[in-house]
Amino acid sequence: MRKEARYLALREHLRPWQEVWGYSVLKSWDSMKACIGAEVLAAFSSMDLAEQYEFLNGREVSDLPEGVAAWHRSLNPLVHLSRMPLANAIEGPREEGLTPKKNHEIACILKFLEKQEPSWEQLLDIGGGAGHLARHIAAQWSLDTVSIDREALFQQEGLRLLQRRPWKNLIQKPFQFVTGIFPDCLETSDAWNPHRPTLSVGLHTCGPLAWEHLKLVSEHVVVLNFGCCYDKLQLEKDLEQSVVARENPMGWTAEALFLMTRGGKERGFDDFRFQHRVQLYRFALHHFLQDELGLKDFVPVGQTAARHYRGSFASYAANRLEQMKLPMPCSESAIEDYFQKQEAMLEEQWTAALLRNRMARPLEVLLILDRAMLFEERGYQSELYEIFNPQLSPRNIGILLKPCKGP
Numbered sequence: 001m002r003k004e005a006r007y008l009a010l011r012e013h014l015r016p017w018q019e020v021w022g023y024s025v026l027k028s029w030d031s032m033k034a035c036i037g038a039e040v041l042a043a044f045s046s047m048d049l050a051e052q053y054e055f056l057n058g059r060e061v062s063d064l065p066e067g068v069a070a071w072h073r074s075l076n077p078l079v080h081l082s083r084m085p086l087a088n089a090i091e092g093p094r095e096e097g098l099t100p101k102k103n104h105e106i107a108c109i110l111k112f113l114e115k116q117e118p119s120w121e122q123l124l125d126i127g128g129g130a131g132h133l134a135r136h137i138a139a140q141w142s143l144d145t146v147s148i149d150r151e152a153l154f155q156q157e158g159l160r161l162l163q164r165r166p167w168k169n170l171i172q173k174p175f176q177f178v179t180g181i182f183p184d185c186l187e188t189s190d191a192w193n194p195h196r197p198t199l200s201v202g203l204h205t206c207g208p209l210a211w212e213h214l215k216l217v218s219e220h221v222v223v224l225n226f227g228c229c230y231d232k233l234q235l236e237k238d239l240e241q242s243v244v245a246r247e248n249p250m251g252w253t254a255e256a257l258f259l260m261t262r263g264g265k266e267r268g269f270d271d272f273r274f275q276h277r278v279q280l281y282r283f284a285l286h287h288f289l290q291d292e293l294g295l296k297d298f299v300p301v302g303q304t305a306a307r308h309y310r311g312s313f314a315s316y317a318a319n320r321l322e323q324m325k326l327p328m329p330c331s332e333s334a335i336e337d338y339f340q341k342q343e344a345m346l347e348e349q350w351t352a353a354l355l356r357n358r359m360a361r362p363l364e365v366l367l368i369l370d371r372a373m374l375f376e377e378r379g380y381q382s383e384l385y386e387i388f389n390p391q392l393s394p395r396n397i398g399i400l401l402k403p404c405k406g407p
């Protein structure tokens with residue numbers, strides 16, 4: 001499917017739900033409830049948790065109102081991107097210093113790059129941290145390498161590894177760490193030559209760094225970028241850069257950017273069931289603080305140990321009130337009664353949270369399409385791939401930018 005058509009179709013699916021994905025449940029409950037509608041809320045509230053779990057993970061469920069069922073079904077092909085075969089973990093001395101997640105990411109990227117008929121002479125790693133990815137690519141294709149990061153501490157760890165075996169023998173060409181803020185630091189550095197065939201990688205370039213990285217693409221530079229930390233993007237300047245997106249805006253919000261950082265990974269059912277309990281208790285405590293303690297402003301209730309969610313709501317609330325240095329306004333049995341009375345509404349709010357979470361990945365795909373479309377509009381080739389197993393690394397969408405081949 002062409003990117004523009006996919007973007008527009010995703011937008012058509014998501015835009016009517018903007019009140020749901022765009023805001024947090026507690027802060028915007030009335031408008032969210034109106035947007036979802038009584039029929040859909042009732043249908044979800046009558047589903048059991050196992051069915052809700054299937055829904056969240058994009059699978060078919062019975063008893064959904066027809067409109068929502070069709071919407072749910074048709075989201076799947078719209079978020080589906082080319083999936084690259086996953087690689088086996090790196091083993092032996094080369095795995096030193098890698099977490100299982102980093103190991104998986106690097107192994108999959110190496111496998112992906114093998115398919116790209118590499119003919120690069122230079123490697124430029126943006127936001128490279130300790131340079132783990134750069135080290136592996138540089139060793140495999142014998143490239144002159146520059147790894148840029150603003151944190152010298154990470155780079156010191158990378159330098160330490162480079163000076164020891166096996167890397168001492170595996171890295172044949174110059175490997176340089178540049179410490180500084182990208183892109184400014186490149187302007188004053190002669191560490192790389194923009195006219196040599198270059199691969200530039202950016203593995204989990206947080207927030208706006210992704211845009212800066214993508215802009216490196218040129219006649220000589222191929223870019224492979226993975227974004228992350230969308231909540232660090234600025235609403236006014238880091239979204240809707242392509243013409244298509246500017247002409248078809250989404251109404252992004254800070255809460256939506258945060259939501260996208262949470263999607264992609266399927267949690268086990270036991271975890272899901274536990275989250276249901278956690279959410280209900282958290283929602284209930286918010287209402288309780290407003291209704292019984294008169295705290296009308298939004299008060300963060302914080303996290304607490306898992307065991308506090310496993311007992312009754314009253315004991316959870318007592319613990320939280322104590323932690324927050326707030327008085328107990330009534331007996332534990334009155335608190336328990338309060339919870340029972342609120343339960344129907346709490347289940348509706350849980351439904352709203354479920355719908356929001358269902359939209360996290362579609363929103364992320366839409367945001368990444370905007371990035372890819374901008375560079376197509378500028379005359380480059382852009383391709384999107386799912387390169388990592390989302391269970392290990394949920395921000396797994398790679399954008400590959402290349403110069404266009406001649407006519």
Ligand SMILES: C[S@@+](CC[C@H](N)C(=O)[O-])C[C@H]1O[C@@H](n2cnc3c(N)ncnc32)[C@H](O)[C@@H]1O
Nearest residue numbers: 127128129149150151180181182203204206209
């Ligand atoms: C999520 S980490 C990824 C690190 C590494 N690529 C990896 O996958 O292990 C993002 C890195 O980007 C760096 N960073 C963020 N913004 C930067 C900027 N404008 N210039 C240079 N480094 C930056 C951070 O210091 C951090 O090390």
